[in-house]
Every structure is written in C-alpha cells, then in structure tokens.
Amino acid sequence: MKRTRQLLIYAVIFIGAVVLTAGVAALLVNINERQSEARQSPLKIIEIPEDEIDASIWGQNFPVQYEMFRRTEENYGATPYGGSEPYSKLERVPAMVRLWAGYAFSKDHNEERGHYYALIDQLNTQRIVIKEQPGACANCHAGEAPVLIKSMGWEAFNSTPYNELKENLHTGSTCNDCHDPQTMELRLTRPGFINAMEKRGIDLSKATRQEMRTYVCAQCHVEYYFAGENSILTFPWEKGLTIDNIQEYYDSYEFKDWTHAESGAPMLKMQHPEFELYSTGIHARSGVACADCHMPYTRVGSVKVSDHWLRSPLKNLSAACQTCHNVSEEELYNRVVDIQHKTAELLHASEAALLDAIDAIVAAKEAGATDEQLAEARQLHRIAQMRWDFISSENSTGFHSPQEAARVLADCRDLARQAQLAAVLITTQQSVSLTASG
Secondary structure (H helix, E strand, O other), X not given: OHHHHHHHHHHHHHHHHHHHHHHHHHHHHHHHHHHHHHHHOOOOOOOOOOOOOOXXXXXXXXXXXXXXXXXXXXXXXXXXXXXXXXXXXXXXXXXXXXXXXXXXXXXXXXXXXXXXXXXXXXXXXXXXXXOOOEHHHHHOOOOOHHHHHHHHOHHHHHHOXXXXXXXXXXXXXXXXXOEOOOOOOXXXXXXXXXXXXXXXXXXXXXXXXXXXXXXXXXXXXXXXXXXXXXXXXXXXOOOOOOHHHHHHHHHHHOOOOEEOOOOOOEXXXXXXXXXXXXXXXXXXXXXXXXXXXXXXXXEEOOEEEEXXXXXXXXXXXXXXXXXXXXXXXXXXXXXXXXXXXXHHHHHHHHHHHHHHHHHHHHHXXXXXXXXHHHHHHHHHHHHHHHHHHHHHOOOOOOOOOHHHHHHHHHHHHHHHHHHHHHHHHHHHHHHHHHHHHO
C-alpha cells in the first residue's frame, strides 16, 4: 500500500514535470516567434524619398502607424473643453468679440480639429480673408512647408503673402514633419523652433529621444509672432518661457499685433502656447513628454508602437494616464476635468475684469482724456489681456500646469482692475476739472 502511494506520487510529479517542460518550451517558442516578428517589423517595402509628404507612401513601410494616423480625420467627439467637435468659440465665449475688437480673431475663431484638418481648417478660416496673412502662417499647417522653405529660402517663404503661397499647399500634417524617411528617427523640420532654441543656448544635437518626443510637437504648439517687414516667424523665448518673460521680450521691442478698437491699447495676441505652459508643470519636471500622453505606446501583436491617432488623453485614459497613475479611469477623468472647471471659472472672472477695464478706458476717452493720460491704463490693459489670452488660447484649459495657470490668471485680474482704476481716476479728474472750470 505504501509502495503504491509512492509510485502514484512519483507518477504525478513526472506528469507535472512533463507538462511544465512542455509549457516552458511552448513559451520559449512563442517568445522566439514574437522576437522574430518584432525584428522583421516593419518590413521595408520601398525607399521613401527625402521630401516625401504623402503619408500613404510612408504607410507602405509602416502600415500600423499609418492606419492610426489616418484616424485623425475622425470626429471622436467633444471633451468638456475641447475634443474634435468643431464649434465657434466666439459663440461659446461672447466676451472674446470685444476682447479682440479690431482684430481678425473677433470675427472668426473656432475649436480646432484633428491633425488631418490642419490645412483644411486654415484655408477655410475667415481670418485669411479679413486680413492679408504672411506665408509664415503655413509653417505649421502644411506638409509642403519644409520643401517650400528649402526651395524658396526661409525669408521668402515667410514674406510671401499666404493667399499666393496657398496655391502650393495641399497637405496637412504628415509623417515627414517629424520623421527622417530613412531612419525613422524623430527630427526637427521647422526653422522657427530651431532658431529659438539656439538663441536660448540649447544644443538640439544633444537632445535625447524623450526630449525629441516633446520637441517635435513644440515646433508648432507655441506662442509666436511675425517679426519685421518680412514677417519672419519668431518665438519670443530669448528671456524665458513664462508669460512674464514673454511680456518682457515684447515690451523691449515695443511690439504690438494690433491696436484695440475700443481702448486704443497696443495689444498682443497670444497663439497656442502649449509648450510654454507645459514647461512649467509637474509632467515636464518629471520627464513626461507630450507624446507620452497624446501618443501613448500601445502594443500591436508583439510590437510596441506610439499611437499615431493624436487626440485628447481624456479619450484614451487607460493608455495615456494609467501607465503612471494607478487609479481608476473615472478618478483620472474627474481629476483632469476638475482642474479645467476651476481654470474656466478663473478665465471667465478675468474676462469680466478685462471688459470692465475696457469700459472704464472708453469712458475716460469720452470724458476728454488724452493719449498721454491714458497711457498707463492702456499698458495695464495690454499686459492683463495677454495673460488671459495666454491661458485661454492654450489648449489644455490649465491642465498642463494648473498652478501656473491660476497664477497667470490671478495676475490678469489684478492688472485688469488696476487698468480700470487708473481709467476711473482719469474720468473723475476730468469731471472735477470741468466742474471747476464751469
């Protein structure tokens, strides 16, 4: 009986060992197959020319990434403060019409869509009709930009009127914007960013791959202006990336985008400073790149690729956020939207303060105030509104750097109220003077 029990135990152990060995063998075979698959992917079907901008050509070698990238044409729906559902921002935030009075943005300003529409939406905006734009506007919206810059030269490309240049534009964002066609390494193709970084003393040749996963985005998702008679696309970064640094830069050149139609202030229009605001936030300080959240890694078979369907992380929380944050998708969504709700409240409070400042300056003008008397109020209006615009035009509604966004908007409200007070004091003085002279 004892011997039978021992034989049974030995048999079970033997069978278990056989099963385990078979399992390990199968696992090793699977791993070997997957490694072989990974080594063979992607299969190089064709040579891609240096300046090829047709994404479908690239897609012959990189079909997985191409199919993902094609999805930027899809309308994946709205998020609380963005997404790919187009709408008029002027209708949603009517204050913008007066805040940008006298500027083309007061006539047409819409929610942007996916990268597929980068050129389509630009060609359809009324802003290129209301006011003649320089060719520099095509820098980030057209896949042809790098080729045209090479053939025309940087200055000629910038200074050529957009409505002349647009005859050569047919393609929006494309693979060539970010990748070397031979090595597929990330690369920089836009001189505006390269020039700005060189002026900051940053050697881009030493950039890590993780830094490049932000830098390729920062070629376009930034504040910029058109400098000089040739409208050279320039990033105002020589003094730093904060709004305070940018104001100091613009003030040193006495630069203005337009004169406000109501207040008469020399105004600055902020663009979409995602890179600048992100650079002050916890994600940047932690080494998180733009692509980590907006193009998170995903696995296709045995191959790990960056998701080229660029979109809001709110639509892809598991891949975009849960890699680092071990909490539920519901909790992550609520964290993001709570930050955005609070930022939106601060934005609306800032808009109210700015409108009060404009009203006060208009009242002072009507009371007979001179340009000299209004200079201080107008300067305060200028620097207050550029802070509101810095956060309003930045596409994360504060999420990229919540504390910095709150600080900037607090300064906006303070400066706007100072502008209002300065104008009210002038009006009061004018009234006193009229009474005394009467």
